Amino acid sequence: MFENDNKVHILDHPLLQHKLSILRDERTGVKEFREIVSEIAALECYEATRDLPTEEVEIKTPVATGTFQVLAGKKLAIVPILRAGLGMVDGILDLIPSAKVGHIGLYRDPETHQPVEYYCKMPSDISERDVIVLDPMLATGGSASAAITFIKGYGCKHIKLMNVLAAPEGIQVIRRDHPDVDIYVAGVDEKLNEHAYIVPGLGDAGDRIFGTK
Ligand code: PRP
């Protein structure tokens, strides 16, 4: 469905698919669920940072001096959407320890399925940073779209969205509202149900990460 859309990166690596299948299993407990969400975020991060610029530096190895690549100092921020996005933070910070972390709190109104904002705290220099927005689930797309609109309000120009699992409806909303944003996701499921849950999905990501159900 999104094969020809170069802004939608469906990451079909076998390791990601295997880990996503473990998340889907209703028997997977909180500890394992949390660990795997973090691992998936790290694996996705590898793809989402593929275009980071590098520069050449001279390094003296124990054998000889050579010219080698290092990151060019591009500033990054990650912004988890509370709560479930928090589960992706550590996996990314393991790879990019210098990234700053903003937080945006949104929940879906259970009746209207519309996002309601309740918290926001961004790094003071967020406008100078490339931003990766984190949320395991992209269902209707309402939460992620609102979060991206909010972050753009700070002047951010380069924003990516990283999810574990999406519904086609959510991807379409992000493509419509934010055509400049690249989406990285490990799976795209069939549809949403009448409660706007992804089918077959993996259930409520926040509840499964934090053990609240
Ligand atoms: C979940 C999920 C996303 C949102 C996705 O959060 O983590 O933020 O739903 O749905 P949408 O694409 O239809 O907006 P939820 O509102 O359940 O809050 P929580 O993370 O605090 O559990």
Ligand code: URA
């Ligand atoms: N939020 C979740 O946590 N799961 C879904 O399937 C949809 C929204």
